[in-house]
Amino acid sequence: MSDKWKTRTRLVHEGVRRSQYGEVSEPIILTQGFVYETAEQAAARFEAAGEDEFIYARYGNPTVRMFEERIAGLEGTEDAFATASGMAAVHAALASMLRAGDHVVSARALFGSCLYILEEVLTRFGVEVTFVDGTDLDAWAGAIRADTKAVFLESMSNPTLEVIDLPAVADLAHKVGATVVVDNVFSTPVFSRAVDLGADVVVYSATKHIDGQGRVLGGVILGTKEFIRKTVEPFAKHTGCAMSPFTAWVLLKGLETLDLRVRAQAENAIRVAEFLEGHPKVVRAIYPGLKSHPHHAVAARQLEKGGTVVSFDLSGGQAAAFRFLNALEIIIISNNLGDAKSIITHPATTTHQRLTPDQRATLGITEGMVRLSLGIEDADDLIGDIAQALEAV
């Protein structure tokens, strides 16, 4: 689609492939394979499939292709490969490019499963991984070596919402020719253009904001045509992390309203963060859009808004946090984020339970910390719900 259209237009129209029926809504081509008119056509397609020619759903599918083109248009990358989940995207992005003996530098504050891939899986195949405090540029400079093949980071960490200076880390990495891989979930594709900031490869869990309505698991890897087609595609199509066409259709519908939803969520987030910051029962409110956030300046440079998640610390530890969660009437207790429904999590006992108390302390995850993913509900209702639940603490 033409570059002259703005984001909201592209999110509705980009990548559409209509069948002979001229349907309005994108068709779900729920098929595993494709019929060839002749044996010659089959042979030609296996030799070199054209842009709009498909062979087998593990390799590609028209509905999945629509999703890939639409998200690539939003992110501003040449190409994209859709996967069955966010973790499949992280794994395929890294495993497709790395081999035994390669060196990787990664931020330490990672989503638990990302940490597992870097710490447990890649190392088992002979990849050497060095972990650093992602917000410490000297640590990155000290860890990146002449032979470093890739750096990996989450642009905004979970649940402490530290913001990594992506252009600075990318500069250090590019000096030695390393590939910068960014898990950009918390920044959202709406508020950050990670490739403009120096990322070479961007991965998303589409389960979060892109679906944003709690329905499906999905993921996507974005990058240059060269990287996606020469490195990712051969790995992905032979190892089987393909996205289902049904999932792609749900996510195409999610993309249509992504910009509207995420902006409404961010407006709720700043309102709630400002309310929490002044509250006597809240020790610390963490939101990159607040001036008090330690990386507010970095966040302001690289994110259009502060994101859709607010974390905060309640005095009184786990008992206070549990009382607060249990007293909420609108906000639901769950562990997803980026949803239209506001969702609250107690990281120490759920998403980060696997870590030792020491590891949690290093990451700044206290017993009284809660993570709130803001939905699209009315801000006054949400603040009212939080206020009444804080009374119970």
Ligand SMILES: *Cc1c(COP(=O)(O)O)cnc(C)c1O
């Ligand atoms: C949720 C999440 C993932 C994993 O995505 P799934 O779709 O659940 O596989 C990876 N990274 C981050 C930062 C996430 O929040």
